[in-house]
Amino acid sequence: MGNFAKYMLLAASVLTALIMAGCTDKGPEKAAGDEGNGPANSFTPGAVLKSSFVNPNVKGMKGIVENDQLQLLADDQTGAIAVVHKASGEIWHSNPPGHQSDPLAAGVNKSLLSSQLKLDFYNSFGQINSVNSHADSAAYKQIGMEEIPNGVRVNYRFGTDKKTIDDMPKKISKSRFEQNLLSKLDSAGQRTLKIAYTEDAEQGVYVRSDGALKGLQLERALKAFEDAGYTEDDLLVDIEENHLDQTKPEPRVFHASIEYTLDGDSLIAKLPVSSIDFPAEYPVNTISFLSFFGAGGAEDKGSILVPDGSGALIHFNNGKTRYPSYQQSVYGMDRTMSGVETADSSQDVRLPVFGIIREGGAFIGIIEEGAPAATINADVSGRLNSYNYVYPTFTVINKGDLSLDANGQQRSLPKFQEDPMRSDFSVRYAFVGKQSASYPGLAAYYRNYLEQQGGLPAIAERNEENMPFYLQLVGSIYKKKHFAGIPYRALEPLTTFEQAQSILTEMGKRGIHDIKLKYSGWFNKGLDHEVPGSVSVDQQVGGEKGLRRLLSYANENGVTLYPDVAILTALSGSGFNEAKEASRTLRGIPAEIYSFNPALNRRDRTGSPAYVISPRFMSSYTEAFLKDYGKYGAIGVSLSDLAAELDSDFRKHRQIDRTESEQLSLDALNKVSETNLQVMADGGNAYALPFLTDITHAPMSSSSFKIEDAAIPFYQMVVRGHIDYTGAPYNLSAYTDAKPYILKCLEYGAGVYFQWFYEPNHKIKDTEHNELFSANYALWIDEAARIYEEINAFLKKVRHERIVGHDELADGVFKTTYESGVYVIVNYNRAPVTIDGVTIEAESYVTGGEAP
Numbered sequence: 067m068g069n070f071a072k073y074m075l076l077a078a079s080v081l082t083a084l085i086m087a088g089c090t091d092k093g094p095e096k097a098a099g100d101e102g103n104g105p106a107n108s109f110t111p112g113a114v115l116k117s118s119f120v121n122p123n124v125k126g127m128k129g130i131v132e133n134d135q136l137q138l139l140a141d142d143q144t145g146a147i148a149v150v151h152k153a154s155g156e157i158w159h160s161n162p163p164g165h166q167s168d169p170l171a172a173g174v175n176k177s178l179l180s181s182q183l184k185l186d187f188y189n190s191f192g193q194i195n196s197v198n199s200h201a202d203s204a205a206y207k208q209i210g211m212e213e214i215p216n217g218v219r220v221n222y223r224f225g226t227d228k229k230t231i232d233d234m235p236k237k238i239s240k241s242r243f244e245q246n247l248l249s250k251l252d253s254a255g256q257r258t259l260k261i262a263y264t265e266d267a268e269q270g271v272y273v274r275s276d277g278a279l280k281g282l283q284l285e286r287a288l289k290a291f292e293d294a295g296y297t298e299d300d301l302l303v304d305i306e307e308n309h310l311d312q313t314k315p316e317p318r319v320f321h322a323s324i325e326y327t328l329d330g331d332s333l334i335a336k337l338p339v340s341s342i343d344f345p346a347e348y349p350v351n352t353i354s355f356l357s358f359f360g361a362g363g364a365e366d367k368g369s370i371l372v373p374d375g376s377g378a379l380i381h382f383n384n385g386k387t388r389y390p391s392y393q394q395s396v397y398g399m400d401r402t403m404s405g406v407e408t409a410d411s412s413q414d415v416r417l418p419v420f421g422i423i424r425e426g427g428a429f430i431g432i433i434e435e436g437a438p439a440a441t442i443n444a445d446v447s448g449r450l451n452s453y454n455y456v457y458p459t460f461t462v463i464n465k466g467d468l469s470l471d472a473n474g475q476q477r478s479l480p481k482f483q484e485d486p487m488r489s490d491f492s493v494r495y496a497f498v499g500k501q502s503a504s505y506p507g508l509a510a511y512y513r514n515y516l517e518q519q520g521g522l523p524a525i526a527e528r529n530e531e532n533m534p535f536y537l538q539l540v541g542s543i544y545k546k547k548h549f550a551g552i553p554y555r556a557l558e559p560l561t562t563f564e565q566a567q568s569i570l571t572e573m574g575k576r577g578i579h580d581i582k583l584k585y586s587g588w589f590n591k592g593l594d595h596e597v598p599g600s601v602s603v604d605q606q607v608g609g610e611k612g613l614r615r616l617l618s619y620a621n622e623n624g625v626t627l628y629p630d631v632a633i634l635t636a637l638s639g640s641g642f643n644e645a646k647e648a649s650r651t652l653r654g655i656p657a658e659i660y661s662f663n664p665a666l667n668r669r670d671r672t673g674s675p676a677y678v679i680s681p682r683f684m685s686s687y688t689e690a691f692l693k694d695y696g697k698y699g700a701i702g703v704s705l706s707d708l709a710a711e712l713d714s715d716f717r718k719h720r721q722i723d724r725t726e727s728e729q730l731s732l733d734a735l736n737k738v739s740e741t742n743l744q745v746m747a748d749g750g751n752a753y754a755l756p757f758l759t760d761i762t763h764a765p766m767s768s769s770s771f772k773i774e775d776a777a778i779p780f781y782q783m784v785v786r787g788h789i790d791y792t793g794a795p796y797n798l799s800a801y802t803d804a805k806p807y808i809l810k811c812l813e814y815g816a817g818v819y820f821q822w823f824y825e826p827n828h829k830i831k832d833t834e835h836n837e838l839f840s841a842n843y844a845l846w847i848d849e850a851a852r853i854y855e856e857i858n859a860f861l862k863k864v865r866h867e868r869i870v871g872h873d874e875l876a877d878g879v880f881k882t883t884y885e886s887g888v889y890v891i892v893n894y895n896r897a898p899v900t901i902d903g904v905t906i907e908a909e910s911y912v913t914g915g916e917a918p
Contacts, residue, residue, distance in 0.1 A: 115142040115211045115218070124148045124157060130218045135331045136497065138218070142211045144204050145182050145220050147326055149333050154499040156427035158333075158360045162453055165358075171451035177201040179451055183222055183337075184354040185320055190313070190347060192465055192480025197224040197320060217327030217334075221341070227317035229288050235304035236274045236312055240265070242304065243272045247294045255290040262287040271308065316347045324355060329494070336435070336492040342462060349482050354443070354459040359495065360422040360429055361455040364447045369775075370456045371421035371430070371505055372444050375413025376814070377780025378768035379423075379505065382454040383447050389772035391445035392456075396437050397712045397751050400724055401678045402649045402657040403464060412769035414710075415442065416781060417752050420456045421508050428503040430511055435492035436460050437752070438712050438724035446773065460491040461724075464714075466652025481652045483716060489725035506871050509783035513868070522755055522788040526866045532579040533861045535854050536762060536792045536819040538630075539566050540841070541587030541607040544594065546832045557592050557604060558833070560823035563612035567619050569824060569843050574623065576851035579858070582760060582790075582817075583620065584704045584746060586630035588613065593835065596641035597679065598631050598687055601694035610698070617700055628704035628746040628760075629695075633687055633734065634711050635659065636677040648677040649715040657713070661834060673834060680715040681727040684708075688734040692741055702744040702759075708734060709758060710749025728753055750781075750791070758789050766793035766814055779814045779872055779882070786815050787868040787885075795821035796853070797846050798837065804853050805909040809892040811857045812911055813882050815869055818854045820846060860913055864888050875901050887915040 119129035119137070127139035127148055137150040149158045165171070165179040178184065180200035187195055199222050203209050208223035238247075243263065248256050262279055263272035279287055298314055305312050323341035327334045335356055344350045362368045362382045370380040372392055380392060398414035418437035421430040433440050444456040464483040496515070498507055516522045545558035561569070566585065573581060587593035589603050603610045613629075620627040636642040648656035658675035662668065679687070688708075695703065708731060715722040722730070735757040738745055747754060750761035764785075768777035785791060793799075793810075797820050801807045811818065822843035823829075830838050864884040871883030878894040879901065890913045893899050893906035906912050 115140065115213070121150060123155075124150065130213070130326075131216055131328055133216075133328050133330070136328050136333065138326060138328050138333065140211060140218055140220070140326070142209070144180065145199055145209045145211075145222065146180075147182075147218075149495070149497070151427055151497045151499065154427040154497075156424070156497070156499075158429060158495075158497065160356055160359050162358055162361045162363060165451075165453070168452050170448070174198075174201070175450045179358060179453070180204070182220070182324065182356060183322055184357065185224060185322065185344075186351045186354075187318075187320070187344060187348045188351055188463075188465055188480065188482070190480075192467070194351060195348075197318070199224070214325060214327065216329070217325060219323055219325045221323045222321065224320040224322070225318045227319055229292075230315065231274075231276065231279055231284060232312070232315040233301065234262070234274060234279075234287065234291060235301055235308070236310050237271045237308040238263070238304050239307060240270045240272060242307075246300065247291070247296065250294040251290055255293055258283075258286045258290045262290075316345050318345065318348055320344045320348075320350065322353065331498075332494045332496040334434075334492060334494050336490060337460070338490050339462075339487060340490075342486065349465075350462045350486070351465060352441075352459045352461050353491065354457060355491075356493075357443075357457040358453060358455045359457065360424075361453040362422065362424060362447075363454075364452045366424065366454070368422065368424040368454070369505075370444045370446075370454060371419070371423060371508060371780070372442060372456065372774070373415045373417045373419050373780070374768040374771065374774065375415075375765035375777070376767055376782060377417075377505065377509075377778040378771075378774040379776045379778060380444055380446060380454075380456075380773055381775045384773075384775055385448065386446060386773045387449040391443065391449065392771060392773050393441060393443050394769075396433065396440040396442065398710075401659060401711060401713045402651050402716060403466070403714070412771075413765050413767065414749070416750055416765055417512070417784065419508075419512055420444070420458070421505075422456060423503055423505065423508070426500050426503065427498060428508060429495050429497045430508040431456075431458070432494040432496065432512065432515065433458060433492070434494050436487065436489045436725060438728045439487050439489065439491070444773075458491075458493060460487070462486045464652060464716075466716075468653055481654075483652065483723070484718065484721050485723070487723050487725055489723075505778050505780055506783060506869075509780050510870065513784045516752075516755070516784065517788075520756060521752070522785065523758065525787050531862065531865045533854075533858045533865065534580045534582045534760070534790050534792075534817045535573075535578050535850075536582050536584070536760075536817050537569075537573075538584040538586060538762070538795060538819075538821040539569065540593055540821070540823040540838065541585060542592040542604055543587060543830075543833050543835050543838075544592055545829075557606045558829060559606045560587070560825045560829060560838075561607070562824070563588075563608035563616040565824035567616055569822065569847075570619070570623065570625055572847060573851070576847065578851055578854050579624070581625045582628065582702075582746065583625055584628045584630050584762065585616075586704070586706070588629055589631075591638065591640070594637040594676070595632070596638050597636050597647075598633065598691035599641070600690060613698060617698065621701075626702050626744060627700060628702040628744070629700060630704040630706055631691055631695075632706045633684060633691070634679050634681075634707040634713065636679050639674055639677065642677060642679075644677050647680055647683050649680045649713055650717040652716050654716075654718065678713050680717070681713065681722050681730045682715065682720075684730050684734045685737070688737050692737060696741065700743070702746060703738065704762075705738070705745060705747040707748065708738075709747035709751055709754035709761075710763070712751065750785070750789070755785065755789065761785070761789055761791040762819065763794055764791040764816070766810060766816060776874065779869065782814045782816070783869045783872065787866050790817060792817040792819040795819045796850075797821065797841060803909075804849065806894060808853060808856055809894055809909065809911060812860060812890045813872075813880050813892045815861060815864070815882065815884070817861075818850070818857055820850050822846060860890060863916065879906060883915070889913065889915045 117128035130138045139148045147160045177200045181198035183199040202224040203222040210221040321343035325336045368382045396415045396418045418433035439461045441459045446454050466481045468479045468481040539561045542557045542559045590596040644656040657678035660669040714724045739757045744759045746760040748763040827842045867885040873881045881891045883889040892911040
């Protein structure tokens with residue numbers, strides 16, 4: 067295991083100890099600097115930045131630092147930076163050159179083109195507002211730069227503590243107005259306040275005239291209040307005396323810093339979480355930085371790489387401004403925050419990367435710190451401005467809504483995350499020249515980066531082997547039954563261990579080799595098993611003796627058995643104390659998961675929920691499971707959720723944020739790895755990759771968002787050769803024909819996957835697993851053998867080879883090239899296509915590049 071993985075595991079161990087100890091009860095107000103280091107007094111402008119070199123191609127910027135590959139330049143007046151890639155001559159600007167004359171951007175969108183940081187924050191009503199480094203820092207000359215090793219640190223102060231109209235009471239009594247204000251002012255000051263306030267003789271008060279308090283008149287009124295010696299305490303007296311729905315305003319002043327350093331071929335942009343200061347009354351929700359780094363203009367050619375599912379491209383200036391911009395959370399939705407009630411067919415983001423590809427060069431952004439708190443955003447020119455751009459946003463404090471019922475009326479109050487995220491936010495921008503300026507080039511860079519950092523397992527030996535056939539068998543499920551007219555629930559066996567052996571024997575007779583068997587629903591009461599605090603093999607499928615016989619059969623017949631377990635989800639409330647062990651939502655209630663009702667296309671809340679297990683119990687459940695599991699002598703295990711889900715726990719005074727949850731997941735994965743088991747897992751999030759041998763439900767497409775132009779096998783180009791993978795089971799997928807499935811497996815280098823059970827399909831009736839409505843093995847085994855034979859015939863030639871090339875040759879026609887030069891061209895069209903004299907038949911493929 068490489069240095070990267072070792073570092074992550076060490077960090078996991080330290081953080082585990084801290085989290086299990088209860089973390090801290092410090093709230094957002096502490097992070098805001100209430101101990102004498104608050105936002106209003108912590109900013110120092112810094113000295114004038116010295117120039118180390120000059121680059122005539124980057125005007126108006128000072129050379130800060132350079133190495134043999136890159137130059138870093140900065141403007142200490144605006145905070146803008148530029149990076150020069152020496153080999154290609156490409157210049158990457160934080161803010162697009164000439165953006166001041168953008169004919170499309172206006173108002174805040176114009177200001178954002180000049181900014182490097184944007185903070186979104188909440189007010190006391192939970193409404194979102196924002197400040198940015200141009201309008202709220204540079205405009206007030208509140209940017210300071212200081213040199214640091216190999217780079218520069220930029221300190222920003224956002225906003226001002228200048229008084230506003232809210233520092234003047236909406237009403238003030240006649241006596242206080244005349245005695246505390248007018249009597250202390252000269253005639254000019256008195257005239258100003260009589261314009262600012264109108265007397266209501268009947269009520270005996272003066273009422274603020276908001277319509278008259280604009281511009282210069284507001285400034286004069288504030289000056290009059292100051293000259294009269296009016297204080298914050300006076301304001302509080304007037305608010306209370308007149309029962310005003312007004313609060314004493316707090317200065318909306320924020321601080322944050324970015325550190326830019328050069329590291330070989332990369333710029334590292336880091337936002338230390340310790341630099342983020344905010345008033346407790348205005349908690350920061352998200353921070354976006356370098357939103358327009360490397361942005362392409364309306365005349366430029368290029369593409370945006372986004373990590374949607376297997377990967378996708380958004381071409382510059384594609385004109386798709388009628389559709390929503392791209393936005394996806396890294397590692398999918400936090401299940402303690404999810405409010406999605408309808409079915410969601412979008413793909414999750416498994417890799418924390420994004421990029422810009424231009425004709426002369428490209429960069430890939432790799433989120434090195436804070437990925438679980440990140441969202442990737444992208445958009446094209448023509449909507450808000452004339453640029454094509456991609457950038458990360460990091461969540462600092464989440465918000466939920468608390469509903470209160472009083473006197474028949476319902477109110478919704480904001481409920482904020484108790485502590486800000488504890489992780490720094492860091493992105494590595496790695497630059498490549500023209501030769502590698504393509505998505506295969508960026509995939510190769512990221513793969514090499516992971517290899518060097520220990521982020522991928524060692525590549526397998528390249529022997530003459532067949533491709534794996536992935537099979538999931540379902541053991542038992544709960545079913546509603548009746549005895550003497552009385553309903554009850556009992557386990558219904560769908561595939562016993564003995565029946566599984568029978569299926570494997572039939573598969574062998576049909577020439578299906580290298581079977582990797584995921585067996586679910588085998589312990590602790592079926593498919594929706596109880597939490598794995600211990601392991602009790604279900605008698606309904608054969609008990610311990612049956613499991614041992616199946617393991618023996620598998621070992622003798624070249625089958626790898628992966629019994630399946632859920633670590634992060636209490637699939638059944640039985641045996642689980644949700645009050646103590648479930649993650650809490652921001653509303654303070656246990657995080658529940660309800661299954662989807664396909665007929666209603668929404669969650670079915672009439673049934674019993676599953677629960678999100680608090681990450682603090684992840685380690686203990688993993689240890690308990692492995693201790694009992696070890697006695698069976700299995701060589702593999704399947705993890706249904708440990709490499710796919712990442713959740714917070716907002717329990718009061720014991721919060722675990724999503725970045726800490728990632729460290730706890732690494733700790734649990736390391737415990738599994740120490741047993742030397744072969745590990746199969748669903749999903750395959752980036753942090754889990756070093757521990758896996760097989761991935762099921764790997765992303766095999768993008769979400770096909772309207773703004774996207776092409777789905778690409780970026781994920782596959784990164785992991786292939788190191789980890790075997792497959793997508794969703796063919797027989798439970800949206801495919802209605804085997805031909806496009808075969809083509810997809812060939813194009814993406816994936817194994818075949820089916821999910822079956824032994825008993826007839828009607829056994830599913832009256833259960834909560836309608837998704838298995840047609841999974842009887844007998845209906846599929848012959849077709850499975852034909853599909854496997856065709857796919858294996860080609861892919862076994864490139865069994866452990868990386869994908870080094872992928873191109874769209876024509877609409878619906880793609881070429882995938884493997885390391886040895888072997889390639890396959892697939893045609894998804896329903897008509898033949900001829901390219902360079904080679905005809906690819908409809909819904910077919912051709913291969914080439916084989917050694918003579």
